[in-house]
Structure formats: C-alpha cells, structure tokens
Amino acid sequence: xxxxLPAIGTQxxxxxxxxxxxxxxxxxxxxxxxGPTIRGAAIxxxxxxxxxxxxxxxxxxxxxxxxxxxxxxxxAWFGFTVGPDSWKRYLHPPEARLFAxxxxxxxxxxxxxxxxxxxxxLVGVRSCELAAIAIQDRVLLGEHYGDVIYEARRRGLFLVAxxxxxxxxxxxxxxxxxxxxxxxxxxxxxxxLVEGPRHRFLAEAGSxxxxxxxxxxxxxxxxxxxxxEAEEAIKKAMGxxxxxxxxxxxREMLYEHFEHPRWEDAAARCLCCGNCTMVCPTCFCTTVEDxxxxxxxxxxxLRKWDSCFSENFxxxxxxxxxxxxxxxxxxxxxxKLAAWVDQFGSAGCVGCGRCITWCPAGIDLTKEVAALxxxxxxxxxxxxxxxxxx
Amino acid sequence: MAVIxxxxxxxxxxxxxxxxxxxxxxxxxxxDTFTLAVEPASAEPLAGFQPxxxxxxxxxxxxxxxxxxxxxxxxxxxxxxxxxSVGKLTQLxxxxxxxxxxxxxxxxxxxxxxxxxxxxxxxxxxxxxxLAPLRPAIYHILRHRADYGRLIVxxxxxxxxDLIYRRQIEEWARLPDxxxxxxVDYGGVAWHGHVGVVTGLFRYVRLQPFHTVALICGPExxxxxxxxxxxxxxxxxxxxxxxxxxxMKCGIGFCGHCQYGPNFLCKDGPIFPxxxxxxxxxxxxx
Ligand SMILES: Cc1cc2nc3c(=O)[nH]c(=O)nc-3n(C[C@H](O)[C@H](O)[C@H](O)COP(=O)(O)OP(=O)(O)OC[C@H]3O[C@@H](n4cnc5c(N)ncnc54)[C@H](O)[C@@H]3O)c2cc1C
Ligand code: SF4
Ligand code: SF4
Ligand code: FES
Numbered sequence: 001x002x003x004x005l006p007a008i009g010t011q012x013x014x015x016x017x018x019x020x021x022x023x024x025x026x027x028x029x030x031x032x033x034x035g036p037t038i039r040g041a042a043i044x045x046x047x048x049x050x051x052x053x054x055x056x057x058x059x060x061x062x063x064x065x066x067x068x069x070x071x072x073x074x075x076a077w078f079g080f081t082v083g084p085d086s087w088k089r090y091l092h093p094p095e096a097r098l099f100a101x102x103x104x105x106x107x108x109x110x111x112x113x114x115x116x117x118x119x120x121x122l123v124g125v126r127s128c129e130l131a132a133i134a135i136q137d138r139v140l141l142g143e144h145y146g147d148v149i150y151e152a153r154r155r156g157l158f159l160v161a162x163x164x165x166x167x168x169x170x171x172x173x174x175x176x177x178x179x180x181x182x183x184x185x186x187x188x189x190x191x192x193l194v195e196g197p198r199h200r201f202l203a204e205a206g207s208x209x210x211x212x213x214x215x216x217x218x219x220x221x222x223x224x225x226x227x228x229e230a231e232e233a234i235k236k237a238m239g240x241x242x243x244x245x246x247x248x249x250x251r252e253m254l255y256e257h258f259e260h261p262r263w264e265d266a267a268a269r270c271l272c273c274g275n276c277t278m279v280c281p282t283c284f285c286t287t288v289e290d291x292x293x294x295x296x297x298x299x300x301x302l303r304k305w306d307s308c309f310s311e312n313f314x315x316x317x318x319x320x321x322x323x324x325x326x327x328x329x330x331x332x333x334x335x336k337l338a339a340w341v342d343q344f345g346s347a348g349c350v351g352c353g354r355c356i357t358w359c360p361a362g363i364d365l366t367k368e369v370a371a372l373x374x375x376x377x378x379x380x381x382x383x384x385x386x387x388x389x390x
Numbered sequence: 391m392a393v394i395x396x397x398x399x400x401x402x403x404x405x406x407x408x409x410x411x412x413x414x415x416x417x418x419x420x421x422d423t424f425t426l427a428v429e430p431a432s433a434e435p436l437a438g439f440q441p442x443x444x445x446x447x448x449x450x451x452x453x454x455x456x457x458x459x460x461x462x463x464x465x466x467x468x469x470x471x472x473x474x475s476v477g478k479l480t481q482l483x484x485x486x487x488x489x490x491x492x493x494x495x496x497x498x499x500x501x502x503x504x505x506x507x508x509x510x511x512x513x514x515x516x517x518x519x520x521l522a523p524l525r526p527a528i529y530h531i532l533r534h535r536a537d538y539g540r541l542i543v544x545x546x547x548x549x550x551x552d553l554i555y556r557r558q559i560e561e562w563a564r565l566p567d568x569x570x571x572x573x574v575d576y577g578g579v580a581w582h583g584h585v586g587v588v589t590g591l592f593r594y595v596r597l598q599p600f601h602t603v604a605l606i607c608g609p610e611x612x613x614x615x616x617x618x619x620x621x622x623x624x625x626x627x628x629x630x631x632x633x634x635x636x637x638m639k640c641g642i643g644f645c646g647h648c649q650y651g652p653n654f655l656c657k658d659g660p661i662f663p664x665x666x667x668x669x670x671x672x673x674x675x676x
Contacts, residue, residue, distance in 0.1 A: 098404070098406045098407065099407050101450060106491060107412070110407055110408070112404065142643055144657075145643065148404045255669075258673060284644070286644065287645065288639050288640075288645075290454075291451075292450075292452075301454075303406070306645070306647075315637055316636060316637050317476045317477060321636065321637075322675050323675065327675030330675075335649065339651060339652040343654070
C-alpha cells in the first residue's frame with residue numbers, strides 16, 4: 001500500500017526507462033492496455049503489452065489526402081500526431097450487439113447482451129482526443145438515456161494523456177480550444193522531452209488512480225527548469241500550426257449560408273465515401289442491422305457506425321431526403337460546426353485534422369469554412385425549388 | 391472517473407432492448423392499412439403515452455420502425471397502432487396475426503399541446519396516415535369535451551377507399567360542436583363529398599385567430615400549404631403544431647438519423663410549434 005501519493009496536478013520527472021513498468025502496472029490493475037503502434041504503413045491504436053511496441057523513432061507526414069511514415073532523427077516514443085484510428089473504436093465500437101433473441105412459437109425471448117465490457121487503459125491520448133472523448137460523453141451519456149455500450153466502457157477507462165511536442169500541417173487544435181497541455185480528463189499526463197541521448201518525461205497525475213500508478217514509477221519532483229522546458233516544447237509545437245479556423249460567429253454564418261455556392265463546389269470534389277466520418281473522433285452516428293439464423297429461430301440486432309454521407313442515411317418512404325452530395329457535405333459540416341453547438345453545447349470538431357488527411361479527394365474543412373465565410377452572393381435558382389407558398 | 395460516477399444513478403438499462411407486446415387484434419382499415427392493438431406479453435405493463443408520441447416496433451429478426459400510437463390515451467391496457475404497408479417492414483407488421491409477439495420501445499417524442507389548447511377551438515388537419523397520430527388527441531378532446539371549444543377535423547386521403555377510421559369519422563361528424571370534413575384526390579361515382587386537396591376545405595370552416603390551436607400531420611408539402619392558408623387566415627405561428635418525419639434508427643437521440651437542422655426529431659420532435667422550426671421548415675434537402 002502506497003502511503004505518500006504524488007500530488008494531483010504536480011509535475012514529476014521520470015527517465016524514459018523508468019516508465020517501463022507502466023503497462024505491467026496497469027495490467028495488474030485489471031486493464032487491457034492500448035496505444036499507438038505501427039501496422040502496415042500507419043500508426044494505429046492496438047493492444048500493447050510493452051512500451052517497446054510504441055513507434056519509437058518514427059514520425060508521420062500529413063497533408064490533405066496524404067499520410068506517410070518517416071524516420072525521426074531521435075528515438076522519441078510519441079514524436080508523431082494522430083493517425084487513422086481514434087479512441088472512439090474502443091469506447092463506441094464500430095460494431096456492437098444490442099441484443100439477441102430466440103423464437104418461441106408465436107413469441108420470442110430477448111437474450112440480453114450482458115457481455116462484460118473490457119476495461120481499457122489508453123496510452124498516448126492527445127489533448128484533442130481528450131476533448132473528443134469529453135464531446136462523446138456529452139452525446140452518449142444523455143440526460144434521459146445513456147448509451148449502455150459506451151457507458152460501460154467509459155466507466156472503466158484509464159487515460160494516459162500525452163502532450164504533443166510536435167504538430168502536423170493538418171492540425172488546428174488551437175482554433176478549436178483543444179490544444180495541449182491537457183488540463184483535465186486524464187488519469188496520467190506525460191510530456192516527452194528528448195535531447196540527444198537524454199530521454200525524459202514530465203508526468204502529472206490527474207486522478208487518485210493515476211497518482212497510484214505514478215507512485216510505482218519512482219518519480220522525482222520536476223524542477224522549474226524541467227517544467228519550463230516542457231512548456232516551451234509544447235508552446236513551440238502549437239506556435240507552428242499551419243491551419244486554423246475562424247470560429248467566432250461560425251454557427252450563425254453556417255446557418256445563414258445554407259445556400260452558398262461553395263457547397264456545390266465542395267460537392268463536385270466530394271466522393272461521399274464517408275472516410276471523414278469514420279476517422280473523426282466525435283462522429284457518433286450509427287445504424288442497426290438485423291440478422292437471423294438460417295433456421296429462423298435465432299435473431300440478433302447489431303449496431304454499426306454509419307455516415308451521413310450515405311444516401312440511405314436519410315431514407316424515408318418515397319426516397320432519401322438528402323439525395324445530392326451537396327446536401328450531404330452540408331449536413332456533415334453544418335452538424336459538426338453549428339448544429340452540434342445547439343445540441344451539445346460545443347462544436348463537434350476538435351481540430352485533429354484526421355478528416356483532412358484521410359480524405360481521398362483532399363478536401364480540407366478549414367479551407368471550405370474559409371470559403372463559406374465569403375458572402376453567399378445573390379440567391380440562385382437551384383437553391384429553393386420549394387413549390388409551395390412561402 | 392468522476393464525470394461518470396454522476397451518471398451511475400441512471401443505471402445501465404439498455405434502452406435499445408424492447409419490451410414484448412402481444413398482438414391482440416388486427417383490424418383492416420383499407421386495402422393497405424391495418425390497426426393493431428398490442429397488449430403486454432409479460433407481467434410488465436406497456437408504458438402509457440401522450441397523444442402524438444410514437445413507439446419503435448420490432449419484428450423478430452427483421453427490423454424496427456417508428457410508428458405513432460393511434461389509440462385512446464385513457465385506455466391503459468393496450469397500445470394501438472395504425473400502419474400503412476409501404477415496404478418490407480410495414481408489410482411484415484400489418485401481416486401479424488393475433489397472438490404474435492412484437493417488440494415495443496417507447497413511447498418517445500413530444501406530444502400535441504392539449505393542455506395549452508384548453509379553452510380554445512381545436513383544428514385538426516390530417517393527410518393520409520397522418521390521421522393516426524392525431525386520433526389520440528381527438529379521443530382526449532372528446533373525453534374532456536367541456537375543456538375545449540369547437541373541434542374541427544379536416545382530413546384528406548387519396549380516394550374514398552383510402553379513408554381510415556371511416557365509421558368513427560362519421561360518428562365524430564354527428565357530434566355537436568364538431569365539424570368534420572373529408573376530401574379525396576379522386577372521388578369516383580359513389581363519393582358525394584369534397585374532391586381536391588385538404589386546403590380546399592378551409593372555405594367551409596370559420597376560424598377564430600388567437601382562439602384556435604391547429605394540430606397538423608401529413609406529407610410535408612401538404613403541411614406547407616396548410617400553414618400558409620392558416621397564416622393567411624390570421625392564425626399565429628405559435629398556435630400551429632406540426633408533426634415531422636425523418637429516418638429513425640434509435641428513437642432516443644443516439645443514432646443521428648433523425649436530424650433536422652439542430653433538432654433530433656425523435657426527442658425534440660416529432661411535434662413542434664411551427665414558430666420554433668419555421669426557419670428550417672421547407673428547406674430543400676435539409
Ligand atoms: C415519428 C414517426 C411516426 C410514424 N408513424 C407512422 C404510423 O403511425 N403509421 C405508419 O404507417 N407509418 C408511420 N411512420 C412511417 C413508417 O415508419 C415508415 O413508413 C416505415 O419506416 C417504412 O418502412 P418499410 O420497411 O415498410 O419501408 P421501406 O420503404 O422499405 O423502408 C426501409 C427502411 O427505411 C427506413 N424508413 C423508411 N421510411 C421511413 C420513415 N418514414 N420514417 C423513418 N424511417 C423510415 C426504415 O428503417 C425502413 O425499415 C412514422 C414515421 C415516423 C418517423
Ligand atoms: S471534423 Fe475533422 S478535424 Fe474535426 S474532429 Fe472530426 S476528424 Fe478531426
Ligand atoms: S457529421 Fe454526419 S456522421 Fe458525423 S455525427 Fe454529424 S450526422 Fe453523424
Ligand atoms: S432516431 Fe436516432 S437520434 Fe433520433
């Protein structure tokens with residue numbers, strides 16, 4: 001039993017080597033640990049058993065529609081930014097069973113899905129990703145109904161945050177108020193400092209559990225110099241962001257520009273593939289799928305990620321409401337940046353840049369928004385074919 | 391973590407798992423529309439509802455649909471639904487036999503403002519299957535007749551054979567202080583009533599602005615014309631209430647399918663006072 005726990009909110013210093021017991025310590029506490037690792041040609045999130053599986057010495061190059069792994073000059077463990085995966089896959093899984101049912105004559109019985117949710121410890125959660133989790137909390141732990149699948153996973157979660165000391169050209173977290181240093185919502189937060197052979201981490205506990213884990217790593221209190229060094233590294237990375245978004249009045253602007261020439265323009269490039277919604281850490285939409293056993297006596301309902309870019313998404317008898325690519329691109333962007341504010345009190349975008357990197361057509365929402373800020377021009381005829389009286 | 395502990399009180403009941411309801415009765419309304427009465431299939435009673443709310447009905451192994459509750463809100467022992475067969479799932483629903491068990495979730499959504507309408511005339515305008523979610527409101531008004539002024543029901547259907555609740559409509563029409571008019575798009579020889587769109591019936595009714603609450607449900611295009619007519623006649627946007635329809639996969643605000651501007655139709659709707667959504671209503675491909 002540890003008696004003297006590191007104080008919450010105080011910065012401690014650890015040599016990189018001292019972090020080695022982190023994963024075993026989490027595993028001993030009953031967590032399954034996931035973190036960044038290289039699979040194929042990307043840094044994805046997967047189960048980790050040792051910090052050796054981190055992409056040490058690697059970084060990633062990002063541009064609209066472009067992603068590439070590259071060797072770093074040093075051996076930094078977290079010297080890259082966010083990849084195609086987000087933690088959404090662990091908390092709001094791409095596919096989950098809602099229930100199974102068994103036929104019983106004219107009736108049937110529900111066999112509830114009570115599978116124990118895994119307790120995950122997520123290592124390497126960036127501040128934009130913490131912000132995304134906080135957003136999904138507001139969406140999925142609703143006032144009247146909670147999404148049980150999310151809630152069960154969220155409750156058991158242990159979060160090891162990592163403050164970015166690098167950036168990618170696609171990042172715009174500063175505009176979306178989700179930039180490092182992470183201030184809350186984590187159990188443990190790390191800032192990596194690499195300088196030649198000196199490889200150290202600043203560590204801060206954000207919860208009692210976090211403090212307990214930190215205590216086992218033998219931390220020493222950080223000096224003012226160490227703290228300043230970490231602050232500078234973060235500040236430098238954030239000062240170098242290449243993308244931004246004008247957010248003051250954005251909601252009103254998008255509502256006013258429901259008809260705007262830029263929607264057509266974006267739609268002409270958009271493939272409606274839905275990649276942006278799949279990689280987005282906040283998009284939450286799902287559909288359901290019914291399966292029945294060949295003998296007709298067993299059935300199950302599955303819930304799967306869905307995307308507002310599919311034509312079926314808005315289908316009602318008589319035809320889809322959003323037939324055009326224009327209307328679907330508009331739904332996506334307007335939902336993320338405007339309607340979300342009405343629905344959940346903040347925008348649904350944290351500026352992680354994934355949708356930019358992973359768009360096969362290289363569509364960049366920061367550029368689209370900038371263009372949408374331009375006056376809409378005179379109303380065009382195609383805009384309102386409402387045949388009824390106004 | 392701390393954020394989550396506050397949520398603990400709500401418990402982990404899976405709101406996506408239906409209660410079981412046994413079909414007690416199936417009544418044919420028209421060639422494609424049937425009314426199903428559903429009773430609890432277990433010891434647990436089915437939840438009560440407010441007029442205008444809907445349920446998610448599940449057919450074993452096939453899927454789940456939003457369907458309005460069309461019965462008498464006072465009748466606690468069963469829930470009644472009127473379903474028009476337009477596709478795979480509605481076809482499966484209307485072909486249920488007495489004794490068959492279906493899944494029932496809900497009721498969900500907002501309801502008709504029957505409290506606010508007290509002391510006023512109530513104008514009900516329905517198109518097609520849109521009369522189904524309005525029927526509970528009519529039951530309520532007839533049961534609390536002294537609380538309301540005149541009851542006016544204007545109902546449009548494709549043809550005389552497509553009128554639902556036909557016997558009841560004739561009964562309502564005979565009541566004092568009620569005016570009930572039906573119109574059809576295509577009349578045929580046996581039809582002596584009105585032919586044409588539902589707005590054509592407005593010329594037969596006298597509406598008192600500020601003293602009339604209108605409850606409207608039907609195809610969006612029909613509702614657009616009705617609202618225009620009613621505003622022309624001086625009714626206030628806050629007194630017009632409409633029920634909207636969008637794809638729904640969950641009914642409880644999680645699946646995102648029912649979004650309508652900033653609204654989730656399943657929880658912020660499907661019924662809205664017109665003045666609250668007028669800036670969105672009628673927007674093409676919203
Ligand atoms: C709040 C609400 C209340 C409703 N009340 C009634 C009612 O009382 N009676 C009635 O007959 N119909 C009602 N509907 C419409 C009914 O849900 C659709 O007609 C039905 O979903 C069509 O399904 P289908 O499989 O038969 O048709 P298909 O056209 O084959 O539809 C395929 C799938 O698309 C989706 N879908 C299609 N149309 C709709 C729709 N209009 N709304 C939501 N999802 C849809 C469903 O997932 C459906 O399974 C209501 C709809 C809503 C939103
Ligand atoms: S919309 Fe794009 S930048 Fe914003 S959170 Fe989603 S993926 Fe990241
Ligand atoms: S942007 Fe589209 S997929 Fe994402 S949450 Fe909104 S409606 Fe759903
Ligand atoms: S029906 Fe799923 S969010 Fe409204």
